[in-house]
Amino acid sequence: MNNQATLQRMQQLKLQGMAQAFEAILHLPVQQHPATDQLLAQLLDAEYEHRHHQKTKTAIRSARFRYQASLEEVHFLPTRNLDQDQWLRLADCSFIKRAENIFFTGAAGCGKSFLASALGYQACRLGYRVAYYHLPKLLEKLHVAKADASYSRELAKLEKQQLLILDDWGLQPLDQPGKLALLQIMEDRHGKAATIITSQLPVKAWYDYIADPTLADAILDRLLHQAHRFELKGDSLRKKIMNQP
Missing domain, CATH: 3.40.50.300 (P-loop containing nucleotide triphosphate hydrolases)
Known part of the structure; x- marks a missing residue:
């Protein structure tokens, strides 16, 4: 599976944070791409942060603060x-x-x-x-x-x-x-x-x-x-x- 197909699969699985981070990495010069273990860690962190941000936005909207x-x-x-x-x-x-x-x-x-x-x-x-x-x-x-x-x-x-x-x-x-x-x-x-x-x-x-x-x-x-x-x-x-x- 090539990088573009991997990116599309992430989007299909609604891994939005991971997809955004992966797309950003793909735009970097090849010599700046992280090693495999670092790449996985960065993608997981990006997905976690994205989901946490979305959960917080939903919680704030539901709370209906003045x-x-x-x-x-x-x-x-x-x-x-x-x-x-x-x-x-x-x-x-x-x-x-x-x-x-x-x-x-x-x-x-x-x-x-x-x-x-x-x-x-x-x-x-x-x-x-x-x-x-x-x-x-x-x-x-x-x-x-x-x-x-x-x-x-x-x-x-x-x-x-x-x-x-x-x-x-x-x-x-x-x-x-x-x-x-x-x-x-x-x-x-x-x-x-x-x-x-x-x-x-x-x-x-x-x-x-x-x-x-x-x-x-x-x-x-x-x-x-x-x-x-x-x-x-x-x-x-x-x-x-x-x-x-």
């Missing part, structure tokens, strides 16, 4: 009250394996959702299953699911996520079905998976937000155990960006 964000874009301004050491300790996403939760609280525009998205992107790159939800929309979706008998299926999807990001906790009042749905979500994840929550409400106000002593105790007991808290300060970052010349 922002395209990365850890490298995070600014540690003194006025933000964002502890750099604490943040960097989370960058390897080992908190997901330990089923630890993270809370980002602070005023509108202080960067809570961006930080949550950055950790979510990092988790996708490391191969974790991640889902990002605007909490009011998620509760509305679950309410509709009860009507068409898909409620259990939707809860099962949430349970499978190794990292669940709930954005805008406390933005809208909770009705009784919403409180019960939250309890079920937290019960399913407690000790098994990680959750990130962003909220304009400080954590100490969450009990009153739930407004049901029994359910509040049950939900917060599952949430607050082994949690990392970031209470962000400062002016709105969105306003600063808009005011830039």
